[in-house]
Amino acid sequence: xxxxxxxxxxxxxxxxxxxxxxxxxxxxxxxxxxxxxxxxxxxxxxxxxxxxxxxxxxxxxxxxxxxxxxxxxxxxxxxxxxxxxxxxxxxxxxxxxxxxxxxxxxxxxxxx
Amino acid sequence: xxxxxxxxxxxxxxxxxxxxxxxxxxxxxxxxxxxxxxxxxxxxxxxxxxxxxxxxxxxxxxxxxxxxxxxxxxxxxxxxxxxxxxxxxxxxxxxxxxxxxxxxxxxxxxxxxxxx
Numbered sequence: 446x447x448x449x450x451x452x453x454x455x456x457x458x459x460x461x462x463x464x465x466x467x468x469x470x471x472x473x474x475x476x477x478x479x480x481x482x483x484x485x486x487x488x489x490x491x492x493x494x495x496x497x498x499x500x501x502x503x504x505x506x507x508x509x510x511x512x513x514x515x516x517x518x519x520x521x522x523x524x525x526x527x528x529x530x531x532x533x534x535x536x537x538x539x540x541x542x543x544x545x546x547x548x549x550x551x552x553x554x555x556x557x
Numbered sequence: 558x559x560x561x562x563x564x565x566x567x568x569x570x571x572x573x574x575x576x577x578x579x580x581x582x583x584x585x586x587x588x589x590x591x592x593x594x595x596x597x598x599x600x601x602x603x604x605x606x607x608x609x610x611x612x613x614x615x616x617x618x619x620x621x622x623x624x625x626x627x628x629x630x631x632x633x634x635x636x637x638x639x640x641x642x643x644x645x646x647x648x649x650x651x652x653x654x655x656x657x658x659x660x661x662x663x664x665x666x667x668x669x670x671x672x673x
Contacts, residue, residue: 451599477660479661479662481664487667488664488665488666488667489600489664490664491663494661534600536662543587543588543605543651543653544605545590545602545651545662548599549598549599550598552597
């Protein structure tokens with residue numbers, strides 16, 4: 446089955462700096478890659494997603510890049526703010542099924 | 558997200574007791590999922606269902622059971638065979654795979670299960 450690895454597990458940045466979280470996947474059949482943000486005690490919320498026919502997608506301060514050949518995708522947050530502090534999860538899902546495979550999460554702390 | 562609900566928010570289980578966690582969605586999604594999240598950990602799949610009356614085991618199904626009698630509902634029972642049930646349980650749903658609209662997975666607010 447699919448195996449998703451996520452790095453780093455913790456990340457601290459100064460307010461205004463950029464943050465990058467990286468994920469790799471193993472199954473070439475995966476073609477949908479969402480990113481979720483989870484605040485303490487809350488449900489994961491989808492923040493951005495990308496499909497395998499696209500190399501990059503941007504939504505204001507958040508962007509995701511995908512390298513299908515290398516089987517890795519990354520989340521980029523620019524101009525970080527304290528409210529960006531949360532745990533971020535990446536996931537991968539194949540087109541042929543409904544199963545989602547999650548990374549182990551990155552705890553991001555933005556220092557004011 | 559507002560279309561998927563879980564109850565109760567907190568649940569206490571005694572030794573040897575079975576408890577059932579509720580998950581309901583009004584998003585008309587075909588697929589539903591149960592995940593377990595331990596403190597500081599990622600999401601581990603317990604069970605998932607792609608259509609009514611069908612479900613598959615995930616990575617940690619032992620000690621849990623599910624049913625999918627209605628499209629809107631996917632209850633999870635934590636049985637007495639689950640020796641370490643204390644965790645945050647998240648239910649999710651998504652549209653059917655292959656649809657052009659995509660298959661974004663939406664999560665419910667979660668149920669925190671504690672053992673007395």
